[in-house]
Amino acid sequence: MKWLIWGMLSLYTCNLYAHNQLVVDIMSSENFSQRYNEFLNGRSPLDVKSFYPTTKGSHIEIIEMVLLQQALFLGGETREVVFNPKPSVNIIEFSDMISGDSLILARSVWHEDIINYRGSLYVSDALVKFGQYEAGLYVTRRNVALQNLPQEQLEQLTVVANPRWRVDWRALNNTEINIVSFIGPWETMLNMVETEVVDAMLINFSVSQDLLLNFEGREYVPIQNIKMMLPDSRHFIVSKNHPQGEMIFAALNRGLKILRAQGVLDKALQQSGFISDLVKDWQYVNQQMLYPSKAAR
Known part of the structure; x- marks a missing residue:
């Protein structure tokens, strides 16, 4: 008992x-x-x-x-x-x-x-x-030429994207960029950049001071001075x-x-690197998707 x-x-x-x-x-x-x-x-x-x-x-x-x-x-x-x-x-x-x-x-x-x-x-x-989510077009660090690609030459760029990621897909479709459709794991898409099947991938900016993304020992950096706003x-x-x-x-x-x-939400997004001061002066590739009040800033 x-x-x-x-x-x-x-x-x-x-x-x-x-x-x-x-x-x-x-x-x-x-x-x-x-x-x-x-x-x-x-x-x-x-x-x-x-x-x-x-x-x-x-x-x-x-x-x-x-x-x-x-x-x-x-x-x-x-x-x-x-x-x-x-x-x-x-x-x-x-x-x-x-x-x-x-x-x-x-x-x-x-x-x-x-x-x-x-x-x-x-x-x-x-x-x-809306308008706070920004991302960069990441290329391999060894591809020095692409890192400084002028915005007026973006029609030369191939970027892998998953059409099921509808916000990313819509943002890219409002640019001159050539989109390579791929439905599969994020890691596989990044490997396509590594093996130069495509030039770049749209990724939210890294928290490192040089915006470097290190994944499994491989390094990627964003194309300089351009960014994209994900419209949602x-x-x-x-x-x-x-x-x-x-x-x-x-x-x-x-x-x-x-x-x-x-003010905690904005503070958290800024301090975490999600809203990056390092790219605040970079130009939007999809400027036309911004609200007028945002675009005017």
Whole structure:
């Protein structure tokens, strides 16, 4: 009987602990757990005030994991967040979110990718506003000639792009650039640049001071003095069909409004290198896609 009581007590304790956690899904192929933990360096994500990168590579995914937790807490959701890597979650597949099997995703998503699912998904206020997402045309570091290609010669350039990445695809199609369509892994596309099957690939700017992207020992740099604006906004999404969806969405949006008013969102995007001061004077390749107010700045 004693063991039965202990067993029941343990089960109750486990269930109580589980109820005190908020499970947030993240792509298993992009878990970022090592770099996320390195960035926190023992800190609570709620205590993060500086968003400068401490690791190489893209930093925005880690910052989103932190900002999501800060927004939820400020909005009244105080449970511990536990990240749950799921192979079924990818950039344009939201079946678990739509069915209610998943509650919330740790990554922001393009508004265009989920606009047809707004009946099943709550869409937060914008984390990245229209016009804030900038990217460079990355070429191999050894290709010195392409690094300084003048903008008026961009019609000579071949750039690999996935047509399923609709925002990237639309941005590139509003230029004179020659697009090579490829549906497949990001790494394979980058390898096409490495092997000179194509000249370049559209990638958000690296956080390094020289904008260098180092991937598996291979180095890539953006074509100098030109950049592209990806014409959409990015948002967190919450399932409407999950029992906790309405409550979590309300907390998330309340918190995002507070972070926006405090200037934390823009600060995080700037300090993380997502909005890069290094390219602020570079020229837009797709200038015509900017809102008039943005283009006039």
